[in-house]
Every structure is written in structure tokens, then in C-alpha cells.
Amino acid sequence: MSSPVARTPVVEDPGKHPPLTTGAVARNLGVSPATVRSWERRYGIGPAERENGRHRRWMPQDVATVQEMCRLAALGVPPAEAARQVLKVRGTGSADTREATSPERPVAGRAPGGRDALPLGDVRQECRGLARAAVRLDAPAVAQRLTEALEDHGLVTAWEEIIMPTLHAVGRKWATAGERYVEVEHLLSWQVSCALQRLPQTPTEGAGLAPVLLACTPQEQHSLPLEALAAGLAQRAVPVRMFGSALPYGALSHAVSRIGPALVVLWSQSRATALPELVRQVAGIEWGVKGARQRPQLLLAGPGWAGAPLAAGWVRLTGLRQALYAIESRLLP
Incomplete structure (x- = not known):
């Protein structure tokens, strides 16, 4: 019953990582597509290129930029200031340069994201997106992540491989942080309960079974x-x-x-x-x-x-x- 940013992507040969849509980027980062589009519109946090001049296509370096935006926002940095810092760094070099020079980059023995990271360990990417949304207390994004997990993977797999690992990580975090993160666990638990109750049911009439x-x-x-x-x-x-x-x-x-x-x-x-x-x-x-x-x-x-x-x-x-x-x-x- 994750850090605001799971890990900084390494920029590799673009051919190895095909461009992502805005929706795919939002799912991976645990934010709503509307938030990603809003950051692009207001602050210029978006893909450097567009396919056919219209469709957004996110390359690894673009994802790294918006991922850093998510991390700063989750730490309480106002969006405008977070965007200024991200764009300033992006203008000085590649995502690799930013990772090497950032004073808050992950270090050995510590989960990415510093003291605010949730102890997720080796989990599916969907867990990280769900955890980031929960830490931000972004209830709509949590609900969306849960709905997608249940629809894409079915109840059993979603429960065992996505929902439970995230709930356990939140529980471990607040257990070692006093009263901090209790609100995260409560919000996540409530959203999980609501998502489970929204699942379709098969009529039981005529089954002839005792309850x-x-x-x-x-x-x-x-x-x-x-x-x-x-x-x-x-x-x-x-x-x-x-x-x-x-x-x-x-x-x-x-x-x-x-x-x-x-x-x-x-x-x-x-x-x-x-x-x-x-x-x-x-x-x-x-x-x-x-x-x-x-x-x-x-x-x-x-x-x-x-x-x-x-x-x-x-x-x-x-x-x-x-x-x-x-x-x-x-x-x-």
C-alpha cells in the first residue's frame, strides 16, 4: 500500500532511441501531457525539432531537459525559476555535460534524486512515473498512471509489479522520515482504492455461487x-x-x-x-x-x-x- 526524477538519461546514438511523443514522455515522467505542453508553451521546455514542422518528437536530450524540470519542480523550485535554470544549462552543453557538472547528480550508494528519493530499487519504469506523481501530490496524474497500468497490464500484473512496489517504497520512506510522506501514502492509497473500484465487473447473476x-x-x-x-x-x-x-x-x-x-x-x-x-x-x-x-x-x-x-x-x-x-x-x- 522514487525520486522526482529517476535517473538522468544518457544521450546515445539517436538511432537506438526513436523519438517519443509528448504522451509517452508524460507517462515516463509521471506528469500529465497538459503539464508538459504547458511548460513548452510558457517556458520553452520542449523538443528542439518537430516532425513535418508540427508534431512534437522528443529526442533523449529533450527528455533529459524536461526530466530535470520535473526534479526541480518536485523540490519546490518555482516553475519559472526551474525553467530558467534548465534552459541555462541546456544552452551550455549536452545532457551529458549537465549530468557531469550538476552538484545534485546521483552518487554511488544513494538513490537518484537525493534525500527526497523513494527507495524503489530495480522496478518497472511505470513505478517511477507513479511514484513521482505521488510525491508531487498530483492526484490527477496518479489516477491516470493507475488507470493506464491496469488497462495495459491487467489487475494482477499491475498490482504485483507496479502498484505494490510503489506503495511499499512510500511506506518505507515515511517510516524513516517521521511524519513526512504520510500525506503521500494517504493520497496514493486513496487513488489506488478508487482505481480498483472503477474496474469493470462481470455480472454474477446465474452463477449459482455462494458469496x-x-x-x-x-x-x-x-x-x-x-x-x-x-x-x-x-x-x-x-x-x-x-x-x-x-x-x-x-x-x-x-x-x-x-x-x-x-x-x-x-x-x-x-x-x-x-x-x-x-x-x-x-x-x-x-x-x-x-x-x-x-x-x-x-x-x-x-x-x-x-x-x-x-x-x-x-x-x-x-x-x-x-x-x-x-x-x-x-x-x-
Whole structure:
């Protein structure tokens, strides 16, 4: 649940890197195309050449220029002043010269972008664009990056390779920076939740399946992974009853007995919220007519259950892809 600039591109043979469109540049840098066009119109931060005199085509040195603009803007430099500095440097030499002479260039042992960088590590480029947008608190750009990731890669790949690495990086950053970056995590988490809820669902009428009940343990506040699971099941025409974070045991018990779910998935983010006694209590809930009483199948999701003893019939889920497979295999013949 990245630095304002990931790394300075090295200018190579133009034939190795075909020119990019404005939209592609915006996606890579985590800004909106409107922002890129605005910088070009107001400050002259744009491609040096245009195809047929009209279409913008960004060469590597042009991308390096707007990337530096993004970095300065994310550090709080006013756009006009950032543009002045970028254009001044661009006028003195190539992007390679700027990188070699910049006092803020990346150094060994430190992530690009200095102290404001998010610890992303070796991740997909989409993570860097998403992280940069989140650090800038650019909600529209974050929403756009998330929509593109989900549309281009599908829920499972987008969640495992783009969304989760970015959420983890933001969490690590604010955990080591006091209260700083909490607002970044909150904004990113909210946008992820909204993006998941916007995903199309497959109608469940006629499926003949009992619902899958999803809930966090009573003390667990982190529900995003459970929301991703709910979205994935809804795409697969599996009926879901999602109860979200911190559901008290009494409410959970009533929900189980009233719904009669095919499966109950309990999410726990940490060992402090993983309560085996709670699982035993839920496993003992019964519903149905006398003589044909039923009990729920229990699936335990989240890292909080790692190392917890499993009773007969309990199953641990270890990731979104595996969770979707495990649930489908238990519901579908």
C-alpha cells in the first residue's frame, strides 16, 4: 500500500532511441501531457525539432531537459525559476555535460534524486512515473498512471509489479522520515482504492455461487490488498461481500451467519493483528437448517499470518495471483 526524477538519461546514438511523443514522455515522467505542453508553451521546455514542422518528437536530450524540470519542480523550485535554470544549462552543453557538472547528480550508494528519493530499487519504469506523481501530490496524474497500468497490464500484473512496489517504497520512506510522506501514502492509497473500484465487473447473476466474504481482522486497518482481491474476484464473476478494515468480531459473526458464505477470507497485515483465536471462533460459526448445518472454509491472507499455526481446513494465501487461483479452484468444478 522514487525520486522526482529517476535517473538522468544518457544521450546515445539517436538511432537506438526513436523519438517519443509528448504522451509517452508524460507517462515516463509521471506528469500529465497538459503539464508538459504547458511548460513548452510558457517556458520553452520542449523538443528542439518537430516532425513535418508540427508534431512534437522528443529526442533523449529533450527528455533529459524536461526530466530535470520535473526534479526541480518536485523540490519546490518555482516553475519559472526551474525553467530558467534548465534552459541555462541546456544552452551550455549536452545532457551529458549537465549530468557531469550538476552538484545534485546521483552518487554511488544513494538513490537518484537525493534525500527526497523513494527507495524503489530495480522496478518497472511505470513505478517511477507513479511514484513521482505521488510525491508531487498530483492526484490527477496518479489516477491516470493507475488507470493506464491496469488497462495495459491487467489487475494482477499491475498490482504485483507496479502498484505494490510503489506503495511499499512510500511506506518505507515515511517510516524513516517521521511524519513526512504520510500525506503521500494517504493520497496514493486513496487513488489506488478508487482505481480498483472503477474496474469493470462481470455480472454474477446465474452463477449459482455462494458469496466469498472478505474482511480484515478487528484491529487491522490496511485493506488495500483485500480490495484488490475483491476486484479480481468481481472480474471473474465470483460474488463478493467486502467488509473492509477493522471489522469487529460480533459484526463478522453476524455477517457469516446471515450470508452463509462459500469462503471467508481474513486479512492481516502484521502479526499484531493476526489472531488465531478469532479464526477458531469464525470457523465454529454455523448456519442453515437443523440437520444440515454448515460451517465456513477459512482462508488467511496477508503477511500477518506467516508463521501462525494452521488448524485443519485453514489455508494461507500468499499473493493476489495465488489467492485468485485458490478461491476459484474451491468454488468452480
